[in-house]
Amino acid sequence: MVWTLLFAFMSFYWAAGGMMGVKSLGGQIYQMAMDRDPEFIPVVWATGVVKLGGLLLLFCLMRSGNPRTKLSRWLAYSSMSAGILMILYGVGNFITISLAAIHVLDFDLEPYAIRSRLLFWEPFWIVGGIFYVLAGYGKNST
Template sequence: MRLRLDTVSHPARWPGYAAAVWGFVFAVPSFYWAMGGSAGVTSTISPQLVELALKQDPGFLAVLWVTGVLKVVGGLLGLALVHRRAWGRGMSCLLQLMAWGAGVLLVWHGALFVGQGLLVQAHLITLAPELLSVSRWYTYLWGPWFVGGGIAFMLAARVHLSAMAGRRDARIAGLVGGFGALVLSAAALMAGIG
């Protein structure tokens, strides 16, 4: 029996709500630091970013505001994947594209943080001594946080897709979003960005 768009059971909605909470909660530090707050800045992010934050560098503040807004958009995306009644087929394809793109991007980014941190701890790669404590934050907080958010978006997209009657276009859109995010991430990594 195929589920209709508006009849997905309540327990199946948890990934969308988890993605929404992830986005909204993750937006808080961005907005806090953009408004001049400094709690957590010196111990949890890289020294180069700390310096920009403490100097209130206009470019860095703009990046914080933009990333905060993007995280709120991610939260809204999580909610949109749960509340499907209003979305037509074209919008559902866009939701799939965005959710799979966000999910793959976040898992990739977080896995890089965790992987690098574990390699540092295994003494297979070295970091400057002043980066070691920050590396632990990226390994055990930021990396898993990104991976968890990515998994929530991918699960929410999967639940959303399973509730759709005509899935072919939405499935293609999801594949394009996920593959596009992977290509973009790999290109950024090769270019030394992020």
């Protein structure tokens, strides 16, 4: 839940105009944030709200009581599915950005953003995905 709150907070911070860490995203996202693109800012707010949806899922999973009920199993499988998607997203981005780093793919990412994405952002997604899988698995196996 802490990981999810931190992740949502980043989106809300950037949507509200905070710029710390934005350069690490690189490319088009960085440029739209710098320009305070009026079409992009609502997307960043919405991203934060969606991330809070993960917090709601985890809270419901934690409070769902007997792990043998349909609701509890559905919440556990939803958590594991969300985690798997986050892991796949992080791994997929890690692979494509790595390929861009060795000039196999041509992305509009400066070296700072490539390093940040490979050393922080993509592992952050993967770790978060692992947390969600473990939360669902833990609830489902009890």
